[in-house]
Amino acid sequence: MRLLAAADYQEMSRMAGEFLKDQLKTNSRSVLGLATGGTVKGVYSELVKLYSEGQLSFSHAASFNLDEYYGMEKNDVNSYFRYMKEHLFHHVDFLPGSNHLPDGMAADPIHECSRYEEMIEKAGGVDLQLLGIGENGHIGFNEPGTSFQERTHLVTLTDSTKKANARYFKSLEDVPGQAITMGIGTIMKSRSILLLASGAKKAEAIERLWNGEVTEDFPASVLKRHPNVTVIADEEALMLIDRKGKEELTR
Numbered sequence: 522m523r524l525l526a527a528a529d530y531q532e533m534s535r536m537a538g539e540f541l542k543d544q545l546k547t548n549s550r551s552v553l554g555l556a557t558g559g560t561v562k563g564v565y566s567e568l569v570k571l572y573s574e575g576q577l578s579f580s581h582a583a584s585f586n587l588d589e590y591y592g593m594e595k596n597d598v599n600s601y602f603r604y605m606k607e608h609l610f611h612h613v614d615f616l617p618g619s620n621h622l623p624d625g626m627a628a629d630p631i632h633e634c635s636r637y638e639e640m641i642e643k644a645g646g647v648d649l650q651l652l653g654i655g656e657n658g659h660i661g662f663n664e665p666g667t668s669f670q671e672r673t674h675l676v677t678l679t680d681s682t683k684k685a686n687a688r689y690f691k692s693l694e695d696v697p698g699q700a701i702t703m704g705i706g707t708i709m710k711s712r713s714i715l716l717l718a719s720g721a722k723k724a725e726a727i728e729r730l731w732n733g734e735v736t737e738d739f740p741a742s743v744l745k746r747h748p749n750v751t752v753i754a755d756e757e758a759l760m761l762i763d764r765k766g767k768e769e770l771t772r
């Protein structure tokens with residue numbers, strides 16, 4: 522695992538934008554695994570900027586998002602489909618049909634999970650998976666205790682995740698209770714992974730990711746078993762890690 526330090530949120534987003542640009546330069550047909558949440562908004566702004574400057578194109582790429590709330594209409598203001606349209610898809614040149622998210626309204630969610638998993642495989646698997654991290658170490662909606670073998674599945678959200686996401690809803694009661702998420706087994710099959718963290722709220726999670734043991738109680742710890750993971754975190758998120766300035770660490 523490689524750990525890169527950024528001064529702040531802006532710099533973390535710029536570094537992540539360059540990372541994705543390099544991925545698309547190396548392989549314009551990349552299958553990108555995408556994430557939602559507050560952390561990655563800045564990266565999407567960077568990608569839109571780089572695209573508008575003619576520095577990258579998504580016209581041969583495809584994407585699969587990590588997750589979607591279950592029981593939520595595609596165009597609901599809080600759906601991840603809507604988030605992706607607003608922050609990225611509408612502003613760049615992905616071809617129609619190349620962006621995928623789990624169907625949050627699928628009548629049979631279990632079937633939807635296997636369909637999604639099969640689609641990822643048919644596309645050749647994810648080349649680069651972008652991840653945020655929850656304060657409790659969740660990745661996607663894989664909460665503490667989730668088996669590392671799990672593939673795309675329906676989850677019941679924990680109270681702590683619902684609370685963390687309530688800021689986007691009118692009230693805590695409006696946060697959906699379930700979601701469809703890629704599993705940890707799905708995420709680990711990606712050829713490379715880029716995890717981002719910003720702010721003091723993430724400092725304990727980043728410290729545990731870096732120094733802690735690999736355990737299903739802390740889902741992100743599984744990334745230590747992946748051969749190609751880069752973490753970009755800002756100063757606040759790194760405040761509990763022992764390092765000198767901008768020094769790049771590997772472990």
Ligand SMILES: O=P(O)(O)OC[C@H]1O[C@](O)(CO)[C@@H](O)[C@@H]1O
Nearest residue numbers: 556557558559560652653654655
């Ligand atoms: O970036 P945020 O908003 O802190 O969220 C962290 C993670 O939590 C989720 O929002 C899920 O709760 C993920 O989508 C995200 O990667």
